[in-house]
Amino acid sequence: GAGVSQTPSNKVTEKGKYVELRCDPISGHTALYWYRQSLGQGPEFLIYFQGTGAADDSGLPNDRFFAVRPEGSVSTLKIQRTERGDSAVYLCASSLTGSVSYNEQFFGPGTRLTVL
């Protein structure tokens, strides 16, 4: 079946611009996560949705970052006034439920964001 998909696969933008990154989770998965990964580092947690609501947004670095999941399926990560330090691969993952501690997360291929 279809896995987690992310669009675009690559995004190049200029400093100060606004960007939106999209994630399509596996159908039926109620939990959705955003991570970002800088070169040579492991993924870093940003935000976790259970259904439509953000259950944990403690990883968002500042108020330029915002994410939504209005219908409990597709999610959009929004970054305002981008900075060069925002350049990274942004990963999305989904899981069947967020209520069981050993639940497997399925990751998408990521969106590579480059801020010039």
Place this chain on the structure above:
Amino acid sequence: DAKTTQPPSMDCAEGRAANLPCNHSTISGNEYVYWYRQIHSQGPQYIIHGLKNNETNEMASLIITEDRKSSTLILPHATLRDTAVYYCIVRVDQGGSEKLVFGKGTKLTVNP
């Protein structure tokens, strides 16, 4: 979540067993040990998890010491496609927060 320590890199010959160690000396009684791997330019992929018993699936085996302070992921017959970064993660259900906390992992290179 408890901190984990892994060697930065390891090499293995194709067809041989790859044994990847992980130290998690501050693990709590209700924390699970997870392993994920990330092949170049792809998202991480779940491999296996365990609490205190050894576990085996079609991909790997997980050996957890009796005191639970360390574990070893075993790929019994490594192939070139197993070349990846392997992450050991210790995780507890924090009242609904299901995030994974990744370290830098171990870069495993399988050589022909």
